[in-house]
Structure formats: C-alpha cells, structure tokens
Amino acid sequence: MKPHRTFPRPEPRRTGNGFIIASMLLCVCILSLLKARYCSAPYGKSRESSELEITMGAIRMLAAKSGDLALKGREDGEDNRVLLFDAVSREKAATEVKKPVCIETSRRSDVCEAEGDVRVRASAQTILVDPFLTSQEWKMKPYARKHDQPAVAHVKEWTIKPFTEQEPPSSCTENYTVPAVIFSVGGYTGNLFHDFTDVIVPLFITSSRFHGEVQFVIADAKPWWLSKFSLLLKQLSKYEIIDADNDQDAVRCFPRVIAGLDFHKELGVDPAKAPNGYSMTDFKEMLRRAYGLERTRAEPSGDRWDVRRKPRLLIISRRSSRVFLNERGMSDMAMSLGFDVRIADPDVTTDLGKFARLVNSADVMIGVYGAGLTNIVFLPAGAVFIQVVPMGNLEWLARDTFEKPSPDMQIKYVDYRIQGDESTLSDQYQKDHPVFTDPQSIHKKGWSELSRVYLENQDVKPHLGRLRIKLLEALKRGRPKAVKRTHTIKAVVKDAKAILEQNSGEKNHGPHNGEAKDPVNAPENIQGDLVHANRTARSAGRKRRVAQTSGVTNSDLDAEDSEAHSESISFGGHRKRRQILASA
Structure with missing residues (x-):
C-alpha cells in the first residue's frame, strides 16, 4: 500500500491576501475622505x-x-x-476657466470678457459675473486710450465683480441670447480722427466676428454722435443701441459680455490679431456698404479705346488753423494739369454719408495734417493721398497718424513738407528763433506747447512750382498702366483709316457695297476709332493752349498723357457738361 502524500498548509497565503485586501479598503477610505474635504460635489446643490x-x-x-x-x-x-x-x-x-476676466490687449486698451451668468447694471456701470469665473474685482474704462489722462477724464469707470450666494444679484429685467459689447464714446470723440481710431475701427475689430448678432451698450453717449455714425453702427449690430447712462435701474442678462474695445494700431486692423482675420480691406468694404460708395478702385474700366473722365482732385480745406492761404492758386494750377478740382471743408456737422461719396469719387486727395485727413478711409483703392506736413519737425506725427495706415487701405502716399518761406511762422518769429533753428526744444516742452506753436498758429502757402511736381507724381502713381497711351496721335489716325479702308474693300464684295465708305454708316467700332482720333487731335491743340497760358511745358504735359472724356458730378449731385481734355 502506497503511503499517503502530505501537502503544506495554506494558512500563510491566506494571511497575505487578507492583508492586501485590508490595505486597499483603507486606501479607498482615505481617498473618499480627501475628496469629501477638498472637492465640491457636482450634485451638491439642493x-x-x-x-x-x-x-x-x-x-x-x-x-x-x-x-x-x-x-x-x-x-x-x-x-x-x-x-x-x-x-x-x-x-x-468650472475646471476650464483659466484666463483672467480682464486683459491688456495692447498698450492702448484693456478688454474684459465674461461668459455665463453675466448681469449688467448699466446705469451703475456695474457688471456682475458668476463666482465660478473669478473671485476678483476689476475696474476699467472702456475707451481705447487708457493712458491718456485728458481723454479718459471724460470716460466713466466700470466695475466687474462676482456675485455670491450670500448676496445674490437682482433678478433680470431683460434677458438676451446675443452677446453684449460695452464701450464709451467719451474721450476725444467729436474729432473725426479719434472717432475712427479710438472707437469705430476698434469696434469693428471687436464686434465684426458676430456678424450683427451683438448688442451694443454705449456709455457716455452723445445723441449727435450716435446720429452721425448710425449707418456704421447698424452695419455692426442688428439691435437697437442701449444708452448706458439712461438705462435707469434695468438689469440686463447676457450669455457673454465684452467690455472695452480691442485696439491694434492707428486707423488700422492687424489680420493676425483680429478674431476673424479681417483687415482694413474688410473695414473699407463695410464703409462702402454703409454709405453706398460705388468705386472700389480708382481706375477706369474697359479697353484702350475707352476714354476716362478727368482725374478728380479733392482739396481738404481748413478754416481756423493750418489754412491753405493760396487755395485758389492751387486749384487753378491743378486744373491746368487736367484735374477736375473740388474743394471741401468738412466739420462736425457735415453729413458723413454725402462727404464719404464725394471723397470716394476722388482720384487724388490733398490736405494739411489734421483730423479732416481721416477721410482717406473713403478713398477707393489705388487713389493717391498727398499729406501737407507743417514745418516744425512734425514728420513723426504725420507718419504715425496717416502715412503708416495708408498702405493697408491700398492708398498711394505722397508727402509735401512745408518749408520756412511757405509758413506764416516766418511772419511771427525771427529766422534765428528756436522755432526754426531748434524745433526739438519746442517739442520737449510738451504736447501743449508743440500744438500751440506748430499746429494752432501756423498757416501754409505751398509753392506752386513744388506742388505741381507732387501733383504730376500723383498722376504718375495713380494712373493704371492699362490707360497709358501706347500710340501717337498720328498713329491712331493712321490705324483707324487703315481699318476703315480694309473694311470698305471687304464690303465691295457684299450685298451693300459702299456703306462702309461713309463714316456715318461705318461699323460702330470704326466710328469709335475715328471719333477717338478726332478728339485726340483736339486734345493736343488744347494742350498747346494750356501750355502757352500757364507756363507748363509740353514735355510735362506729355509725361503722363492720356485722353479723357467724362461727366463730372458735383458734390450736390448735379451733372456738368461733358468735357474733352488731355490729363497730365
């Protein structure tokens, strides 16, 4: 009989397994206690x-x-x-909220943004946000010139703060499903340059992403300002504006609120920073829609047989300072070069839509540094802008405000710098005065002194010879290659006659012999060639007469010669008679 095999007892293994299970249970208990102590339960609300x-x-x-x-x-x-x-x-x-409510988007502006349960008490300049968003209180002024104390002195301060369970906010009197943008039209508004660079362009940057589905809450509102820019505001928002200062005790609840406007650069949009990648081209497209601007480009259409209207020169006139003292002489000289000249003096009361259409009709615009030059935003692409820079080492000012923004607007920039004998400062100061010899010493005294000397007390009288060169440069830069003359007058006439004779010979074999010999019955395209040739010949004669009376040489007139034929439209919309001229 085989002996029985004995096996070791399993008690030690059972003891080890029990220890592991006990350790796991202890860990679970500890984790549960930690979670209860430090983690808020998602279902904790009763x-x-x-x-x-x-x-x-x-x-x-x-x-x-x-x-x-x-x-x-x-x-x-x-x-x-x-x-x-x-x-x-x-x-x-709650776990995704990482960014602060208010951030400095540029050196010029702060923007505060909140999503969720956002309640606006506009009359109290208060924005209440969900405590899950922030526990901090913020104060800001929604105007894109935050470090300019004289500007923000006229802008009310807004407070962004969380509400608490202990102090719940007031009930909503109005509820919205679209976001709100809160901004001020205080500051320097009323000056066209600041209207656009401080408010309109930043508002486009901030709100265009919503495609009209946004509610504007405007602080420090001025009724005349809202009326003046109403067409632009309607392009950006489909909803009636809320006047924050007259909103009484309303509590308006929004799913999202943006307080303050994003600023990129003077009169400019940076596509790399814009939320939707928009640029100044898109901004100008919005202006065209708002004011019915017809011209997208300062170029004629059609083939080389088309004749274009006179190139239009718009002179921006001024009344109180930096006045053109020889405005009439400038106009006459420009007309002798073939320009259709218009002179305009915009002010605060000017109908912006009508003036925008006048500017849009121009091929060249000229004016002395000042707010009126902001109207370049209405020029068509390819137009030429001539900025007259007052004397006093103000090139930096002219460059930052109007020269730098021009390329993004597809505008060709030319400057004309006033010299000592073209400025009325020569009548006020001796030639050895620091105003002439050391302008920087005036600059160092601050903006008030600089403005008083060089901007508020200076008128200008551009030298017509120098200015004429700039206008010829403008014609050269502004005229597209498609309309440059490629044939002499005699060659055009010769080509037209050859075409006529060729067609006449072909007609001799047809059923209507002889019809092409009569210019009246000639084919329409050949008639156009002959008419164009006759007009060109008359234009050459007129050019000689202009040269004799104005002192302008034939070589100057021939430099950028092209035949023009158009209907000029005055500011009031009345049509003048059709004119033939050689524009130079």
Missing part, C-alpha cells in the same frame, strides 16, 4: 435651491466655451427665458 433660482427668473450660466455647454431651455413667462445647465456641464465649465 432641489430647493434650484427651484428658488427658477422663481427668481435668473439665468444660470457658467464661464466656458458656449459650444461645450449642454443647454436646456424653456420659456418662463413672456419676457424671461430661464436657461438651466446640467451639473456635469457646470463642473466641466
């Missing part, structure tokens, strides 16, 4: 608390990307819309 919020008519939203939120909506009464979010979305939103 049912009674939720029902209380509903009865108050509040909008409970969290700061997060709107596309990431699980939205459930229902109507509560006629005017109040209550939006509830599930707890998972709330927890997700």
Whole structure:
C-alpha cells in the first residue's frame, strides 16, 4: 500500500491576501475622505435651491466655451427665458476657466470678457459675473486710450465683480441670447480722427466676428454722435443701441459680455490679431456698404479705346488753423494739369454719408495734417493721398497718424513738407528763433506747447512750382498702366483709316457695297476709332493752349498723357457738361 502524500498548509497565503485586501479598503477610505474635504460635489446643490433660482427668473450660466455647454431651455413667462445647465456641464465649465476676466490687449486698451451668468447694471456701470469665473474685482474704462489722462477724464469707470450666494444679484429685467459689447464714446470723440481710431475701427475689430448678432451698450453717449455714425453702427449690430447712462435701474442678462474695445494700431486692423482675420480691406468694404460708395478702385474700366473722365482732385480745406492761404492758386494750377478740382471743408456737422461719396469719387486727395485727413478711409483703392506736413519737425506725427495706415487701405502716399518761406511762422518769429533753428526744444516742452506753436498758429502757402511736381507724381502713381497711351496721335489716325479702308474693300464684295465708305454708316467700332482720333487731335491743340497760358511745358504735359472724356458730378449731385481734355 502506497503511503499517503502530505501537502503544506495554506494558512500563510491566506494571511497575505487578507492583508492586501485590508490595505486597499483603507486606501479607498482615505481617498473618499480627501475628496469629501477638498472637492465640491457636482450634485451638491439642493432641489430647493434650484427651484428658488427658477422663481427668481435668473439665468444660470457658467464661464466656458458656449459650444461645450449642454443647454436646456424653456420659456418662463413672456419676457424671461430661464436657461438651466446640467451639473456635469457646470463642473466641466468650472475646471476650464483659466484666463483672467480682464486683459491688456495692447498698450492702448484693456478688454474684459465674461461668459455665463453675466448681469449688467448699466446705469451703475456695474457688471456682475458668476463666482465660478473669478473671485476678483476689476475696474476699467472702456475707451481705447487708457493712458491718456485728458481723454479718459471724460470716460466713466466700470466695475466687474462676482456675485455670491450670500448676496445674490437682482433678478433680470431683460434677458438676451446675443452677446453684449460695452464701450464709451467719451474721450476725444467729436474729432473725426479719434472717432475712427479710438472707437469705430476698434469696434469693428471687436464686434465684426458676430456678424450683427451683438448688442451694443454705449456709455457716455452723445445723441449727435450716435446720429452721425448710425449707418456704421447698424452695419455692426442688428439691435437697437442701449444708452448706458439712461438705462435707469434695468438689469440686463447676457450669455457673454465684452467690455472695452480691442485696439491694434492707428486707423488700422492687424489680420493676425483680429478674431476673424479681417483687415482694413474688410473695414473699407463695410464703409462702402454703409454709405453706398460705388468705386472700389480708382481706375477706369474697359479697353484702350475707352476714354476716362478727368482725374478728380479733392482739396481738404481748413478754416481756423493750418489754412491753405493760396487755395485758389492751387486749384487753378491743378486744373491746368487736367484735374477736375473740388474743394471741401468738412466739420462736425457735415453729413458723413454725402462727404464719404464725394471723397470716394476722388482720384487724388490733398490736405494739411489734421483730423479732416481721416477721410482717406473713403478713398477707393489705388487713389493717391498727398499729406501737407507743417514745418516744425512734425514728420513723426504725420507718419504715425496717416502715412503708416495708408498702405493697408491700398492708398498711394505722397508727402509735401512745408518749408520756412511757405509758413506764416516766418511772419511771427525771427529766422534765428528756436522755432526754426531748434524745433526739438519746442517739442520737449510738451504736447501743449508743440500744438500751440506748430499746429494752432501756423498757416501754409505751398509753392506752386513744388506742388505741381507732387501733383504730376500723383498722376504718375495713380494712373493704371492699362490707360497709358501706347500710340501717337498720328498713329491712331493712321490705324483707324487703315481699318476703315480694309473694311470698305471687304464690303465691295457684299450685298451693300459702299456703306462702309461713309463714316456715318461705318461699323460702330470704326466710328469709335475715328471719333477717338478726332478728339485726340483736339486734345493736343488744347494742350498747346494750356501750355502757352500757364507756363507748363509740353514735355510735362506729355509725361503722363492720356485722353479723357467724362461727366463730372458735383458734390450736390448735379451733372456738368461733358468735357474733352488731355490729363497730365
């Protein structure tokens, strides 16, 4: 009989397994305690608390990307819309909030942005945000010139702060499904340059991404300003403007609020920074829609047989300072070069739409440094802009305000710098005065002194000979290659006659012999050639007469010669008679 095999007892292994299981249970208990101590439960809100919020008519939203939120909506009464979010979305939103509410978007502007349960008490300049977004209080002035104390002195300060469960916000009197943009039209508004560079262009940058689905809340509003720019504001928002200062005790609730406007550069948009990649080309397209501007480019259309109208020169006149003292002489000289000259003196009361259409009709615009030059935004692409820079080492000022923005607007820039004998400063100061010999010493005294001496007390009288060279340069830079004359007058006439004879010979074999011999019955294109040739010959005669009476040489007139034929349209819309001229 085989002996029985004995096996070792398993008790030690059972003891080891029990120890492992006990350790795991202990870890679970510890983790549970830690979670209860440091992590807020997503379902911690009681049912009674939720029902209380509903009865108050509040909008409970969290700061997060709107596309990431699980939205459930229902109507509560006629005017109040209550939006509830599930707890998972709330927890997700809370963990995704990383960026601060207010950031410095440039050296010129601060922008505060909040999403979620955002309530605006405009009359109190207060924005209440969800405490999940921030626990910090912010103060800012929604005007894009934050370090300019004289400017922001006329801008009210706004406060952005969280509400708490202990001090819940007031119930919403109005609920919105579109975001709000809050900005001020205080500061330097009323000056056209500041209207655009401080408000209109930054507003385009900030709000164009919403394609009209945005509510404007305007602080420090001026009724005349809102009326003047109403067509532009309507291009950016489909909704009636809210006047913050006259909003009484309303509490307006938005899903998203942006306070302040994003600034890129003077009269400019940086596509790399713009939320939708827009540029100044898109801004000018908005201006064309708002004011019905017909010309996108300062170029004639058609083939080389088309004749274009006179190139139009617009002189921006001034009344109080930096006045053109020889404006009439400038106009006469420009007309002798073939320009259709218009002189305009815009001011605060000028109808912006009518003036925009006048500027858009110009091929060349000239003016002394000042707010009126802001109208270059209405020039068609390819137009030439001549800035007359007053004396006093002001090239930096002219460069930063109008020269640098010009290329982004597709405008060709030319400058004319005033010399001592062209300035009335020569009548006020001796030639050895620091105003002439050391302008920087005046600059060092600050903007007030610089402005008083060189801007407020200086008129100009450009030398017509020097200015004539600039106008010829403008014609050369502004004229597209497509309309440059490639044939002499005699060659055009010879070609037209040859074509006529060729067609006449072909007609001799047809059923209507002889018809082409009569210019009246000639084919339409040949008639056009002959008419064009006759007009060109008359234009050459007129050019000789202009040269005799104005002292302009034939070589100057021939430098950029092209035949022109157009209907000039005056500022009031009346048509003048058709004119034939050789534009130079």
